[in-house]
Amino acid sequence: MARARLLRTVRQFFQRRKVLEVETPSLYPYTNPEPVIDSFECITDNINPRTYYLQTSPEFAMKRLLANGSGAIFQICKAYRKSESGRWHNPEFTMLEWYQPGYTLQQLMEEIESLLIKVIPADRIQKNTEYLTYQSVFTDKVGIDPMQASISEFKDIAVQLGFPEAVSICQHQRNAWLDFLFSHQVQANLPRNCIVFVYHYPACQAALARLHPEHPQLAERVEVFIDGVELGNGYRELTDVVQQRQRFESQQQERRQLDMPVPELDEMFLGALQAGLPDCSGMAIGLDRVLMSMYNREHIDHVLAFPLSRQ
């Protein structure tokens, strides 16, 4: 009931805004090569076997539609991520993803806010929405500047904050330090009872966001939180095919070094960027977590009919 109502509200919201609902394949011949994202592989059993992946997000396929001139589109679909299971994770989850041609990151954030205000009960959002830059909120909660700090400063602050184990976990990897300190120290201390946007991530955490044209050390990426819980992630999309290919190749390289499977690049997606992806912003929101927030549930299993962990 609760889920049906949420899906209905979301569909109405986008219908009113003239955003077209689309469907793209769950089983797709390519996947996201980011080393922190683990895909389920499926192998077809015909004479000419080949590997398909359960989609970790419908991003590549939806961007192909955008490049084909679809205009604003949204999709509600299942997404799959291997080895993600816990209080906030189920390996199969429901994702809402949408793209708005011509939107800036600011316009995207405003749209996300309007949507969340529609679905989340007013008593969970008592205060005005906070718009915080990654750099300011990290500096505020951790005590050092994420853009400037050296690895040894990360180490010192982790020990001071009571996370000495971070030193051996993160070692010399800047991204690991940012992930560790952000998830342990920043998220836990974000403002509560309101929608919180954290935007302008460091360029090394750009994922598929474009870099800020005037401040290339920043990525035009945003994450949205309620009560410290990440609900979604969005970008002013990277449309430059050369940069996109470079990012993919360095992710493949990283995977090789870590002895992880290295998926082939999605040339159809890169071809779409080559042909011209319109300037746009896009967002992905985990609807199971939105339900958890709406109904104040402690575990994702409480909003799923048949959670994987109980089967």
Next chain:
Amino acid sequence: MATYSTNEFKGGLKIMLDNDPYNIIENEFVKPGKGQAFNRVKVRNLKNGRVIERTFKSGESVEAADVMETEMQYLFSDGSSYTFMHPETFEQYIADEAATESAAKWLKEQDVCVVTLWNDVPLSVAPPNFVELKIVETDPGLRGDTSGGGGKPATLETGAVVRVPLFVQEDEVIKVDTRTEEYVSRVKT
């Protein structure tokens, strides 16, 4: 050496950390959508009971603690150590004061306790949930009093002191809940 991967983590699992055995109380999978995965666990040190939090990189392996909980019969004490016997193998185990610290005042010979063994050495002893012990000292109560009201302290044969109702007398045997340290009832002898 047995190990556990972080994806086997769950409440009750016994692991080694900094050379001490720990019991996992809570395990939380932490992963930024576009970031590294961690397991944040709350663990209790089985030697001193202290609870701490610790993060692991997901996928990492951690040494398992060779910890076993076994029911054993308490035999006797020489004042500083306590001897227990396994009911099937008849093997005897000697627990030191640290291991029996919280249980000692409830231990009566022949009682069956849960002994936690770490590398085959008693690490801690849990007394039975209910024990029946004789009162060796308490003030005489007032005749006609009922079990309601304040009560009075009573010293039991093992040295433990509990509050009992005023009508309970010396030499009577009472049942005590060792978890709450409260009087439950009189026991007819």
